[in-house]
Amino acid sequence: GAFLKTQTEAEKLxxxxVAIGKNAGRRTVAVLSTMEQPLGRAIGNALEVKEAIDTLKGEGPRDLEELALALGVQMLILAGIVDNEETARLKLEEVLASGRALRCFEGWVKAQGGNPLITEEPTLLPKASIVCSVKCNLRGYVSAWDTEALGLAAMRLGAGRERKGDPIDHSVGLMIEKKIGDRMEPGEEIAQVYARSEQEATSxxxxxxxxxxxxSLPVTPAPLILGYII
Structure with a gap:
């Protein structure tokens, strides 16, 4: 993954x-998820907000929704609201389908001084001045993404900080169009770059x-959820 390189390292952390949480008197569960490719499609601030809104509307990437549901299931159980995963998931799916989750998000935005209309008017979010398509001339199946390299690329665009005081550009980032296991044909789009300048976009x-x-051979991606530490 982009942070911890092996599952063994992730399990130790x-x-x-979990031990810290329990020592503080809190019921704690850790969910181990794969980071062999970006979660969802978006890498970057406004792009990820738009993707989160899409997911709350039931229109987002399936892997992002699945991980959010998996985390939510554990939260409901830990809070004592339900006592099993099946009931927890049904409750969460109903909240999503009814629009209550989206309304809650709008409340968070308003409480922090933001404009809740972004859920209906995504054009209100910051938009990069340059958007370009990245195409690959290879044929085969996507077998891996270097997620650390993608994160660093987004940082250099301005979506993250190299040093503490660096400014953040909320409009820039990447949209990944191909996931591990997807079939590739020459000339197909694999990503879009959102940038401030042509030079940064090319880089x-x-x-x-x-x-x-x-x-050249079909590839099966790893499971999204690798396990739980209780």
């Missing part, structure tokens, strides 16, 4: 965090092309 395009791996 999860065990430590990010090269970063994205260097981050993708293509196999």
């Amino acid at each position: 999860a065990e430590l965090m 990010a395009e090269q970063d994205v092309l260097a981050a993708i791996r293509i196999s």
Whole structure:
């Protein structure tokens, strides 16, 4: 993954965090999820907000929704609202389908001084001045993404900080169009770059092309949820 490189490292950190929670008198569960590719499609601030809104409307990437539901299930059980995963998931799915989750999000935005109309008018979100398509000339199946390289590419675009005092540009980032296991044909779009300048867009395009791996054989992605530490 982009942060911890092996599942063993992730399990050790999860065990430590669960122990900290329990020592503080809190019921704690860690959910281990794969980071072999970006969650959802968006990498960048406004792009991820738009994707979160889409997910609350039932129109977002399936993997993002699945992880959110998995985390929500554990939260409902830990809070004592339900006593089993099946009931928890049904409750969460109903909240999503009814629009209550989206209305709650709008309340959060308003309480923090933001404009809740962004849920209906995504054009109100910051928009990069330059958007370009990244196309790959290889044929095969996506076998891997270098997620750390993608994160660094987004940072260099201005979506993250290299140093504490660096400014953040909320409009820039990447949209990944191909997931592990997807079939690739020459000339297909694999991503979009949202940038402040042509030079930064060109540099990010090269970063994205260097981050993708293509196999001639079909590839099965790893499970999204790798396990739980209780």
